[in-house]
Amino acid sequence: MNAPVQMRKPKETGVPDNKKYLHPLLLKNYGNWKYHDRPRPGVLHHVSHSGDEVWSVRAGTQRQMDVYTIRKLCDIADKFAEGRVRFTIRSNIEYIVSDESKVAPLIAELEKSGFPVGGTGNSVTMIAHTQGWLHCDIPGTDASGVVKALMDELYDEFRREEMPNRVHLSTSCCEINCGGQADLAIIVQHTKPPVINHDLVANVCERPTVVARCPVAAIRPAMVNGKPSLEIDEAKCMCCGACYPPCPPMQINDPENSKLAIWVGGKNSNARGKPTFMKMVASGLPNNAPRWPEVGAVVKNILHVYKEDARPWERMADWIDRIGWPSFFEKTGLPFTKYLIDDWRGSRANLNSSTHIRF
Amino acid sequence: MAKKMHDTPNLDQLESGPWPSFVTGLKELAKNKDHVVDLLGQLEESYKTRKGYWKGGTVGVFGYGGGVIPRFTELKNEDGTPKFKDAAEFHTLRVMPPPGMHYDTDTLRQFCDIWEKHGSGLIAFHGQSGDIMFQGATTENVQKAFDEFNEMGFDLGGAGPAVRTSMSCVGAARCEQSCYDEAKAHRAVLNTFLDDIHRPSLPYKFKFKFSGCPNDCMNSVQRADMAVIGTWRDNIRTDEALAKKWFAKHGMDELVNDVVARCPTKAFQLKEIGKVKSGDRISSVAVNDTHAVEIDNRDCVRCMHCINVMTGALAAGTDKGATVLVGGKSHLKIGGLLGTVILPFIKLDTDEDVEKLVDFAQRTIDFFAENALEHERTGEMIERIGLANFLEAMEIDADPAMVNSPRMNPYVRTDGWDDEVAKINAKKNAA
Ligand code: HEM
Ligand code: SF4
Ligand code: SF4
């Protein structure tokens, strides 16, 4: 027998102070910034009331990074940016420099090292994404791979600022939607009820919890083959997969029948209109690893139509507000199927109760 | 040197193309780590079969009940042994980031060294909840890695029915739109709930997010149970030199079509200079010798649009603070909910101001802990009991800023009406 190990007690330090990590000029001008402009895509130029100026250079990363990549990014920070970096909510890295003459060489070094500079202003910035096959226990598809495939296609739009307004994308590998709301989101949409392994349910699942989890009350306890299990009213089930995390024997993922859906028009900002949730506009796309070309084609088409048709400062949601949904479907060529008519609670608010129709 | 790589024809296709490739990064790690060789093997299998192969379990660190996401392989041979034995355990440590996600390179290098030693070497900056995600430790190494991160001054984030890791925007550190010290509020609130972060025992998860202005760069309104969004009460500030500079560059068409026409409440007007109103709620600034912008601040809903377009020429006021919204969440189980205004305005300038926010957060969590059903988010709880009941419990007065419109149906019992009016009048008279 080993001697009992003395376990180390955690130091419950919580969220660390960020002051020591701030670039010196950010610390000096904390709370005292006056305005900013964008000298070129990928660069923000901030001016303080004190007269100090900083240039922030933004670059895309793969988010899921190996230590060698992180060390490479650190070397660049040590060389140009006083050893400081920050990350944006979309996993872009930012270098802050206090000397304008360092901007061009920093950009050159980043691009030479394979990190595209961009993601600012009216660009298509990096896709907020999640875990997928790499690390989640319930994924219908991958996350990082979908993002890599799409960002390869959107590479130029990341490095330019040619969209009507900023474009935020997200992907989610199940209907829980950890990737979150976005101007355009790609989310798994299951099309068949879970397939239950009745041999395992009794041992693995807390049955009342699973019954309570279903949004449409489609699950009920049942004896199957002499064992306590669960059964699903398949006429009620809308295949959301909510029962799968608490009960893995209720397998929702299916290589063929778990499809991908496209959603548009989520906007978190209060600018112009109030914040909005996104709406489903396409579904039934195949989960076609490793590069998901069918999804890429629909995404690129929507972004292309938006780019051509929207006016300056219109986010996806603002644009659709102006042109209306019939035009959206006409211009994108996407079929408007009956499945896109909302029938969930509160859905009447999503129906047109007026004669406001554009012809 | 690690063992021989598995064939990964699917993943190999994610190495071409201009965007940085996580597969290339994994392969670099796999040169020295059997752990990652087998991770690639399992991931390739997922790409082939379109199935996931991880299951959860219980792995943690001493003293905490959460913060580690256990992953055990489910990809087994006929005899029950793992197909990729060196990746049989691949746990994640969720570590809370500093506000605004700023780092120095010493810290990042130290993270790398620790994770190279005890883990796979794969790190995500960051998870959607904000954590630094150190992915890929064996059960044995989780504690070792945590001990070293913890000694550096970093702590685990939340998982399960707990207060979760939070995020705040870059804000005051580098953004002129910032209306409060996001980092200070973020730390003051989160560090009050360390017990609820580390020892999950709430009905369900609870997320805070901190955005410095209504642009809400943290997406807090859509996904935080409590969203703290900066705003201001007084007039939009103006700067004539920058306004003229903006106009000289952009011209009349852009001013009219991109700013005037896009103000949601038509508070923003373009006037001949002689016709500009004066008054203590009017902001105005000349854009050239003949024309000026006029903003009636009583009608402005602080949407940020004009300020975003004409940054510097226009700026948020000086009587700054935040609006607090409660109940945002994603689809599960009743459908997505945006947060609802509960505190239309609070100051956050002083320590005492921030203490009031902490107190409100504490009372909200206490109420949530006592009243939410299992697996019910705060927004769902409020929907179930009604906002008025929530306000009453929190001792907050009803305010028209909390609604889009008053009730549209008569289905409410109003025999307490006179008492309510009397209470409101008594408060008014006392003030
Ligand atoms: C087995 C169950 C779950 C796992 C393993 C899981 C895992 C995760 C992970 C890893 C993230 C961060 C994603 C990333 O950035 O890579 C995340 C975020 C998130 N999760 Fe989950 N999750 C689970 C269940 C749920 C459930 C049941 C819900 C909803 C009710 C949910 C809603 C979310 C949301 C909305 C986010 C984004 C949070 C934010 O933007 O702040 N997740 N989850
Ligand atoms: S979206 Fe679903 S599958 Fe993807 S990481 Fe989140 S919980 Fe897992
Ligand atoms: S998939 Fe969704 S709707 Fe169907 S049984 Fe499971 S929880 Fe209910």
Ligand code: SF4
């Ligand atoms: S939320 Fe507002 S203050 Fe914060 S970074 Fe975004 S624009 Fe700046």
Ligand code: SF4
């Ligand atoms: S900030 Fe106010 S004045 Fe400016 S566009 Fe928005 S509502 Fe109009």
